[in-house]
Amino acid sequence: SAVISQKPSRDICQRGTSLTIQCQVDSQVTMMFWYRQQPGQSLTLIATANQGSEATYESGFVIDKFPISRPNLTFSTLTVSNMSPEDSSIYLCSVYSFGENYGYTFGSGTRLTVV
Amino acid sequence: DAKTTQPNSMESNEEEPVHLPCNHSTISGTDYIHWYRQLPSQGPEYVIHGLTSNVNNRMASLAIAEDRKSSTLILHRATLRDAAVYYCILMGGNKLVFGAGTILRVKS
Numbered sequence: 001s002a003v004i005s006q007k008p009s010r011d012i013c014q015r016g017t018s019l020t021i022q023c024q025v026d027s028q029v030t031m032m033f034w035y036r037q038q039p040g041q042s043l044t045l046i047a048t049a050n051q052g053s054e055a056t057y058e059s060g061f062v063i064d065k066f067p068i069s070r071p072n073l074t075f076s077t078l079t080v081s082n083m084s085p086e087d088s089s090i091y092l093c094s095v096y097s098f099g100e101n102y103g104y105t106f107g108s109g110t111r112l113t114v115v
Numbered sequence: 116d117a118k119t120t121q122p123n124s125m126e127s128n129e130e131e132p133v134h135l136p137c138n139h140s141t142i143s144g145t146d147y148i149h150w151y152r153q154l155p156s157q158g159p160e161y162v163i164h165g166l167t168s169n170v171n172n173r174m175a176s177l178a179i180a181e182d183r184k185s186s187t188l189i190l191h192r193a194t195l196r197d198a199a200v201y202y203c204i205l206m207g208g209n210k211l212v213f214g215a216g217t218i219l220r221v222k223s
Contacts, residue, residue, distance in 0.1 A: 001161075031209055042202070043159065043213040092158050096209065104151070104211055106158030 002027050002095050006107030013083055013114050020079045021110045023093030028073035031096040034066070037109070038089045046091075049076040083114045119203045124218040127193045135188040135217055137203030142183050146207045150177065150188045152199040153216070159202065162188065193221045 003026040013019050023032065032049040047055040047068055055068035070076045080087050093107040120138040127133040139148065150162040163170055163177045165186070170177040176189040190197055202216040 033210070035213075042200075042215050045210060045212060048210065094158070094211070103161030103164070104159075106160070109158055 001103065002029060002097050002105045004093055004095060004105055004107035006093050006110055008110055009108065010111040011113070013112065015084050015114055017083055018079055018081045019083065019112060020077050021091055021093075023076045023078070023107055025074045025095050029095040029097065030073070032070060032076045033094040033096075033104075034068060034076070034078045035092045035094060035106075036089045037092060043092065046078070049078075080112065083112075085114045088112055088114045119205060119214050121201075121203055121214065121217045123215070124220065126220045126222060127190075129195060129221055129223045130192050133190040133193045133197070133219065133221075135190075135201050135203075135219065136185065137187070138185045139203070139205055140184045142205055143207060146205040148177065148179060148183075148186050149204045149206050149211070150175070151202045151204065151211070151213075152197075153202070154196075154199045159213075162201070164206075193219075195221050195223060197221055 005024040007022045034046040035043040036046055037043045045058050046061045047057040049055050049068050049070040051070045051073055065081055067079045090109040090111050092109045094104050096104050147164050147166050149164040151159040152162050153159040163172055163175050165177045165179055178187045198221045200216040200218050202213050204211055
């Protein structure tokens with residue numbers, strides 16, 4: 001299955017600032033996704049990162065708050081903008097693989113704490 | 116997205132089989148049943164998936180009811196490393212939508 005490198009693994013940020021999270025995949029993938037996991041909760045899909053076009057956001061998430069880039073088939077970034085303590089969560093990148101190694105693969109996540 | 120219902124938590128003894136149930140009474144004919152698990156401090160990982168027939172792989176077995184309104188993930192011999200949150204997910208498109216999942220605790 002695809003191998004995902006997600007950076008940073010954790011960060012502590014001041015409120016009002018922004019953080020950009022990087023997701024690098026070791027192979028070309030069609031579909032990339034960004035999730036948020038709030039403390040003690042399940043995962044919530046933020047958006048689908050589309051290569052060469054604007055990301056598709058789920059209900060409750062907007063581009064101004066979570067801008068996403070997808071410049072090619074192996075890389076994406078998620079920015080958490082104008083952060084508040086409520087943004088403290090784990091943010092995970094995921095990709096979808098077809099064929100023999102079917103299934104979604106997840107990065108290990110970025111643990112964000114906003115103070 | 117069709118909804119799944121799972122018990123909040125289950126407990127098992129090490130080396131014994133574990134049956135994790137999932138109800139999905141509103142499943143559509145084209146929805147696949149997926150199972151993922153999330154070990155502590157890790158991202159979710161794929162376990163198994165199926166459509167109508169029972170499925171086996173090296174990690175687990177998936178038993179799907181004939182009417183497809185429920186399914187059971189079977190871990191044949193639970194180990195301490197199987198302690199995780201197990202998610203049953205119906206997938207009709209390209210997106211994984213997670214429910215609350217079942218916390219599996221394994222006792223030695």
